[in-house]
Amino acid sequence: MNVIIIGAGRGNRIMPYSKDKPKSFTKVNGISMLDRALDAFNQSNLTDIHFVGGYLIDVVKEKYPQFTFYHNTEWENNNILESLLYAKEAMKDGFISSYSDIVFTPEIVKKIAASPHDITLAMDTDWYERYIPRTHHPMDDGEKMLVEGERVIRVSRDIPNKKAPGEFIGIAKFSPKGAKQLIKYYEKAKKKYDGKPFRQAPIFKKAYLIHLLQEMLEDCVEMHHGDTPGGYFEIDTVQDLGLASEALKNE
Numbered sequence: 001m002n003v004i005i006i007g008a009g010r011g012n013r014i015m016p017y018s019k020d021k022p023k024s025f026t027k028v029n030g031i032s033m034l035d036r037a038l039d040a041f042n043q044s045n046l047t048d049i050h051f052v053g054g055y056l057i058d059v060v061k062e063k064y065p066q067f068t069f070y071h072n073t074e075w076e077n078n079n080i081l082e083s084l085l086y087a088k089e090a091m092k093d094g095f096i097s098s099y100s101d102i103v104f105t106p107e108i109v110k111k112i113a114a115s116p117h118d119i120t121l122a123m124d125t126d127w128y129e130r131y132i133p134r135t136h137h138p139m140d141d142g143e144k145m146l147v148e149g150e151r152v153i154r155v156s157r158d159i160p161n162k163k164a165p166g167e168f169i170g171i172a173k174f175s176p177k178g179a180k181q182l183i184k185y186y187e188k189a190k191k192k193y194d195g196k197p198f199r200q201a202p203i204f205k206k207a208y209l210i211h212l213l214q215e216m217l218e219d220c221v222e223m224h225h226g227d228t229p230g231g232y233f234e235i236d237t238v239q240d241l242g243l244a245s246e247a248l249k250n251e
Helices: 033-042 057-065 081-083 106-112 127-133 176-193 209-217 240-248
Strands: 001-007 047-054 068-071 094-101 102-105 119-124 145-147 150-155 166-174 223-228 231-236
Touching: 001 033, 001 081, 033 102, 033 106, 047 057, 047 240, 057 068, 081 176, 081 209, 094 106, 102 166, 106 119, 106 166, 106 223, 119 176, 150 209, 150 223, 166 176, 166 231, 176 209, 209 223, 231 240
Parallel strands: 001 047, 001 094, 047 068, 119 223
Antiparallel strands: 094 166, 102 231, 119 166, 145 150, 145 166
């Protein structure tokens, strides 16, 4: 199964760390976020890495020539959803997608990879406590989830914080059927909304992955969740980097 890492953006909020290198190269206690992710995937024998790059993509190509690369040349003008779909040709046999600015345990990957469902989203059930010290990245920015049993029923930043049992951490598994559904709904939405607002995005090309996932959920596409009680950090700001480094200092 392919792994698609979405890493095209600059990462303005983590400056100066991303001034002359990709955001995913930022080190947490001496190990870059990207190398930590690769280790987690390797432990599940997921070694076919497809990388969607944009900002300083040549730096990534030089260090990781074994990757298959997709160049999001519009990275300054689009967002996660369109960035992911640059790797459409890597999706047909099923794939796991991941944001590039996260740190997570190998156990999360193992759980998601073992899911028998067509679409499985990784969910941090300790998200609320993790957000309390993140004053530079408020809870309202969280990609929150509502679930019923094993099923996901909603994923949105608009979910009231205290009602959300978890947050989507940016790792998702799509079977071949799930990948086909994702592509179908993306192409349908792009045709209908290109150049227009799409959900909370001002225009379609600025949409996040969760916007399309919610579109699919509302059309009764089944999604399931794989839970992790912590074991995950998003590193979007310099403050986040400090919090993650402190939490992992004795690993």
